[in-house]
Structures are given as C-alpha cells and as structure tokens.
Amino acid sequence: MSRWVSGNKFRLLENGEEFFPRVFECIAAAKREVVVETFILFEDKVGEELHAALHQAARRGVQVDITIDGYGSPDLSPEFISTLTRAGVRVHVFDPGAKLWGWRTNLFRRMHRKIVVVDGERAFVGGINYSADHLADFGPQAKQDYAVEIEGPLVADIHSFVHRALAAGWRNAGAEPPEGLRERLAGHARSLAGALRRDNIPAPAGEASALFVTRDNRKHTNDIERHYRAAIRTARSRVIIANAYFFPGYRLLKEMRRAARRGVDVRLILQGEPDMPIVKTAASMLYHHLLDAGVRIYEYCERPLHGKVAAIDGEWATVGSSNLDPLSLSLNLEANVVIRDRAFNQELGERLDALMQHSCKQIDRKDLVEPSWWRTVRSYFIFHLLRRYPAWAGWLPAHAPRLTPAGQDLPPSGGSDPEPVGQAKPV
Structure with missing residues (x-):
C-alpha cells in the first residue's frame, strides 16, 4: 500500500x-x-x-x-x-x-x-x-x-x-x-x-x-519501524527523534548506536515529566547503552511529552500516532506520514531545537548513579527482552475487525478480511 x-x-x-x-x-x-x-x-x-x-x-x-x-x-x-x-x-x-x-x-x-x-x-x-x-x-x-x-x-x-x-x-x-x-x-x-x-x-x-504508512497485525506488522530504521541507517549528519513512549526493539536501537558511532548527531527527546512514571523508568533503563555510543538524550521537563515525530538530515521527517515502544511497534494499529521536504523538515527541526534549548534537560553520564553490578544484570535482561519482543508480541492473540453503528446489536461473526482495522461494538 x-x-x-x-x-x-x-x-x-x-x-x-x-x-x-x-x-x-x-x-x-x-x-x-x-x-x-x-x-x-x-x-x-x-x-x-x-x-x-x-x-x-x-x-x-x-x-x-x-x-x-x-x-x-x-x-x-x-x-x-x-x-x-x-x-x-x-x-x-x-x-x-x-x-x-x-x-x-x-x-x-x-x-x-x-x-x-x-x-x-x-x-x-x-x-x-x-x-x-x-x-x-x-x-x-x-x-x-x-x-x-x-x-x-x-x-x-x-x-x-x-x-x-x-x-x-x-x-x-x-x-x-x-x-x-x-x-x-x-x-x-x-x-x-x-x-x-x-x-x-x-x-x-x-x-x-x-x-x-500504517501498522496492523497481519500484513503490515513492522512498516513504520522499517522506515525509521532505513532513515537512521542512511543518515549522514543529524537525527532528531521526539517520542513519548520509548522502549524500541533491538534493531532500532542498534541503528541509532551505529549512526552515532559513525559521527551522526543523534538526539532523542524523551519524557522528563511523564504522564505515567513507568514510561520514564523504562526509557532510562536504556540511557547507558545509548550514551556510551554517543547518542544525546534530552528530557522534556515542562509537561508530559506526547509527540511522535522525527527529523533526519534536513529532508526526511515523520509525524504520526506511533510511539517507539512494544505497544505501538508490535500490537497497536497505527498511522504515520513520512515526508521528504526540506522546508517542512526545517520547520520541524527548528521547533524541536527550541524544545531542547528552552524546555529540556540534557542527560549526562554523571547523572546516572547506580551500582555497576545492577547495571550489568539489567543490561543483560534488557538486551534479550528487546531482541525478542517483536516475536513474542506476535504470539498474543489477534482478532478479526468488526464494525457496527452505535445502537445496533453486533451481528454474528462470519467473515474475515486481511486488513485488521478494528473490532467494534455498540456504545
């Protein structure tokens, strides 16, 4: 499609x-x-x-x-x-x-x-x-x-x-x-x-x-993630990703680390004042792994960040509903647009730059105080979880989408369609 x-x-x-x-x-x-x-x-x-x-x-x-x-x-x-x-x-x-x-x-x-x-x-x-x-x-x-x-x-x-x-x-x-x-x-x-x-x-x-670009649970299971990975893989100068719920899979993390190590300015804007505390806890478990490769991390501290946008190399950009976490990348039905346009990229990049400059705290390694033994154990667990979660997420049961207008009884199920749009019920 x-x-x-x-x-x-x-x-x-x-x-x-x-x-x-x-x-x-x-x-x-x-x-x-x-x-x-x-x-x-x-x-x-x-x-x-x-x-x-x-x-x-x-x-x-x-x-x-x-x-x-x-x-x-x-x-x-x-x-x-x-x-x-x-x-x-x-x-x-x-x-x-x-x-x-x-x-x-x-x-x-x-x-x-x-x-x-x-x-x-x-x-x-x-x-x-x-x-x-x-x-x-x-x-x-x-x-x-x-x-x-x-x-x-x-x-x-x-x-x-x-x-x-x-x-x-x-x-x-x-x-x-x-x-x-x-x-x-x-x-x-x-x-x-x-x-x-x-x-x-x-x-x-x-x-x-x-x-x-859409993500569903049958034909388009990883399309949005693939476009992120391809753009980061070919990035030459700059990657800015602002994402509310950040706990991506192993392959996406690997592309970010590789880009930073080859000299690309990779920056992440994540939640510093989250709407759910577990969001910041999960993302912070990846900070050492990313900072060690040269990725710069900024926490947005004015209010909860809910955005799902990225701007890469002054031309590629995406805006949509997809977070970079297991729910969005492996379970939810999502939709993004991917845009190639220098003027739009410049505007989005300038707004994200202003966010980093005026409303964010940059995370430094010295801010991460924890016992080294715990970091080692946690990193081992995270590595294997991230490496495998797209596979185990697919084991969870999918369902055939059904729609009916509000106020009518749901008719018996009797068909299927390859497009997993959603299941509906009367309100």
Missing part, C-alpha cells in the same frame, strides 16, 4: 491550540464527507466542540463517520452518542475483544490511529486526541504533541485507507453495511478505480513527496 507520492503540501500543527481550530474549521466547511478515527474522545470542552462540528455537518447533509477506540474512549454518555446518531453520524467503536469474566481478552490491541479526511481533499494525521489535556490551559499535565494537515495526491491514499477500514469491519462482522454506507463504499470503489487512471486524485498542492 505504501508508495511515494509527489506534489503534496504539509502544514505542521503543534498542540491543540493549532490543531483543534483547524480541524473544526475544515469540518465546518465540508460539503460531502467527513471521516474521523481517534484513540481518545472525551466528553470535555474539546470533545463537545468536535461533537458540535460533526453534528452540524451531518444536519446539513454531509456524510459523517467516526471510529473511536473502546479502551481509549470508554465513558461517553448515551446522550452524547445518540445526539450524533440521530443527526445521521455513524459512530463505530473499536473494542480489543470480548470480555471474559469482566476482563478483555485482547487488552493490548488498540486502534491508536488519529486521522481525519474531509471531502477526500484534505487530511490530518498525527498524535493528538480529542481531549482538553492537549491544551495548555489544562495545566501541568497538558500534553506536548504534533499533527500535520495534508493537501495533494497523498490524500487519495489516506481516503482509500479509511474507506477500506469501514468495509473490512463490516465484512468481518458477517453483515452488509447499512444502505447509505453501502452505496457510499460502492461509490468510493468506483472513484478509486478512476483514481488509478489518474482521475479524481487531488491536484498537486506543493513540492513534498510523502508516504502514508
């Missing part, structure tokens, strides 16, 4: 202050269709604003679908959902699995993507959820994060993906989509066939070449 597409324009959006107004503005201007995927939707001031934007769009005849994650968005009220569905919004909920004695059986397989597509002409991809903790006025726990707005031919790939996600979920439920959705999916299939003949593809909007 992933292919380099030229002629795109990217706009970097930092934090909710830049992201939310732009998304809501585009939804308000939608003429035909809005498709949203998100891990978290909370019933707070941000969630209410998204709710209002989708509700108004549906009331004026725009076709609206939203998919949320059942683990990330568990507490939406029946009134919140029913107001949307009565207006014609189709709400789909990804659930990691059926409960057994009150416990989910596939706890760790989550729909972690954050995507918006408006009229098949404009898309948003990144790490920002629809919750007030992505705004600075939330306080010390407000998150630092990034997304991109996309115009140009790449939007056709993203548009195709979100429609295939809906179709796959229904087929795996062993049911036909509702009539309106069935007609829309058929219409999209016709438009996609036209797109393959170079019809119906958004016109070039800029100079950037880009890939839309």
